Amino acid sequence: MDRKVDVAVIGGGPAGLAAALKAHEAGARQVLVMERDSYPGGILQQCIHNGFGLHYFGEELTGPEYAQRFVDQVEHTDGIEVMLDTMVLSVSPDRVVTAVGKAGLITVQAGAVVLAMGCRERTRGALGIAGTRPAGVYTAGCAQRLVNMEGMMPGRRVVVLGSGDIGLIMARRMVWEGAKVEMVCELMPYSSGLNRNIVQCLEDNGIPLYFNTTVVEIHGQERVEGVTVAEVDPATRAPKMETARFVPCDTLLLSVGLIPENELTKGTGADMDPVTSGAVVDAARQTTAEGIFACGNVLHVHDLVDNVSREAAIAGENAAKYALGKLNKAETVRVMAQGGVRYVVPQRLVKGEGKAELYFRVGAAFKPARLTISCAERVLVSKKKLVMTPGEMEKAEIDLSQVDGDVTVRVEEG
Amino acid sequence: MKKEFVCIACPVGCRLTVWDEGGEVKVAGNTCPRGKAYGVQEFTAPMRTVTSSAPVKHGDQAMCSVKTDAPVPKDKVPDVLRAIRMIQIKAPVKVGECVLRDVAGTGANVVATRRVRDKKR
Structure with missing residues (x-):
């Protein structure tokens, strides 16, 4: 064993940095953050647009500014070390972290581990789009890094598939750097992106958005020469080939979903949630692998970094407590998604005192929505909301003293 | 002249109609004061951070x-x-x-x- 630390944090993005700070504040003396990039801050460094931090800092920041606030705090904290250019290869169930970095292979025995590896983008392979395999097909985030950080333009004439926020923001970014964006195609009848981005990214720049439309074929030998787009049947999502048309372009950007990056988590033996693709955690964000915690996009994909920072603080604080022997093992109850609810985090709760915040997402739009949280026959929360959409993470607080068995979270129309 | 906007203040996305009535800017379709303020701003002097x-x-x-x-x-x-x-x-x-x-x-x-x-x- 090369060294021992109280808390090892895997990933130096917004989740990892916030977890490290809170772990240190909660009493962990040696906190080690391992980051594979050569700069801390994670994906925020390429998200140069603004809109971050409204909830956490009460002001509107760009991604790099939001990241820098945490980087500055970490740099001024003696007990936190950030190891850059370091790729973690495995985390064992007994919390031995193996990594490779500038100094070669290292092993670290951690009192507690915080998993904060974030997520990655779904690629063309996950969609199975037909056609040739030319250059010019990028995920939106990859293009974002090239344009904003490396100063390179991935193409001149662009089609974007997927109208999530990253797709919308990259559509504007490409126009602002001189490209022509032909269209944004969205498979679903609605966008999961914010209205603000539809207005300020697409409408402001005259970019058309086609719902119930997808890319069915990619053309070109060396480089993309165009794509075939077609409308889909709103019920089955099957392309209607009679609507197919050729759109000339040299670049296809994909913004078609994010997947938590959990290869390391699986090696710890922690139970996984098939819906979130992240670990199953309790309210302390502890996985079923003891002493191993998870937070941020590796746990479930967030839409606001502000929520990532909050969740990471919970994980960091409890990781420190565990490392110091102050987090007792307790029996848990299950939290279950019902009706329109797709998933709830945390998936487990420890019975007892105090409050717990439940984060959840619906699978379809509800206008208006009725939320009911109950424990057996007892209703803990019942409230109405004007609208709930799949793109917006919802939050509700429950009183733990009312919980004596499994909890269900339900959303229905009304 | 009447102009239409989708409000960006929150996820509800109210469809706003905004017009000038004798020098006063009127907003319809909003469900809250934030929507009205957005409609007036967008109609009179739309601003963007670059x-x-x-x-x-x-x-x-x-x-x-x-x-x-x-x-x-x-x-x-x-x-x-x-x-x-x-x-x-x-x-x-x-x-x-x-x-x-x-x-x-x-x-x-x-x-x-x-x-x-x-x-x-």
Whole structure:
């Protein structure tokens, strides 16, 4: 064993940095953050647009500014070390972290581990789009890094598939750097992106958005020469080939979903949630692998970094407590998604005192929505909301003293 | 003349109709005061904060992200982007440091939003 630390944090993005700070504040003396990039801050460094931090800092920041606030705090904290250019290869169930970095292979025995590896983008392979395999097909985030950080333009004439926020923001970014964006195609009848981005990214720049439309074929030998787009049947999502048309372009950007990056988590033996693709955690964000915690996009994909920072603080604080022997093992109850609810985090709760915040997402739009949280026959929360959409993470607080068995979270129309 | 907007203040996305009635700007379709304020602003003087990134000389990063330190009139956005493309930034740069004053005559400054250090450290 090369060294021992109280808390090892895997990933130096917004989740990892916030977890490290809170772990240190909660009493962990040696906190080690391992980051594979050569700069801390994670994906925020390429998200140069603004809109971050409204909830956490009460002001509107760009991604790099939001990241820098945490980087500055970490740099001024003696007990936190950030190891850059370091790729973690495995985390064992007994919390031995193996990594490779500038100094070669290292092993670290951690009192507690915080998993904060974030997520990655779904690629063309996950969609199975037909056609040739030319250059010019990028995920939106990859293009974002090239344009904003490396100063390179991935193409001149662009089609974007997927109208999530990253797709919308990259559509504007490409126009602002001189490209022509032909269209944004969205498979679903609605966008999961914010209205603000539809207005300020697409409408402001005259970019058309086609719902119930997808890319069915990619053309070109060396480089993309165009794509075939077609409308889909709103019920089955099957392309209607009679609507197919050729759109000339040299670049296809994909913004078609994010997947938590959990290869390391699986090696710890922690139970996984098939819906979130992240670990199953309790309210302390502890996985079923003891002493191993998870937070941020590796746990479930967030839409606001502000929520990532909050969740990471919970994980960091409890990781420190565990490392110091102050987090007792307790029996848990299950939290279950019902009706329109797709998933709830945390998936487990420890019975007892105090409050717990439940984060959840619906699978379809509800206008208006009725939320009911109950424990057996007892209703803990019942409230109405004007609208709930799949793109917006919802939050509700429950009183733990009312919980004596499994909890269900339900959303229905009304 | 009546104009239509989708409100961006929250996820509800109210469809706003905004018009001038004898010098007074009227908003219909909103469900809250924030929607009214957005409708009036968008009708009378739409403003946008511009964010972009510019190359850095001698930096430990190739690019430095930047923004206007105040929203600029929407129709000035292309001029602002053109001016940002001409910026030559020299490392080191701190977050918040001004890299271009009074961009395109808008009164707003372009400031760095990321730290770029000198290449040799």
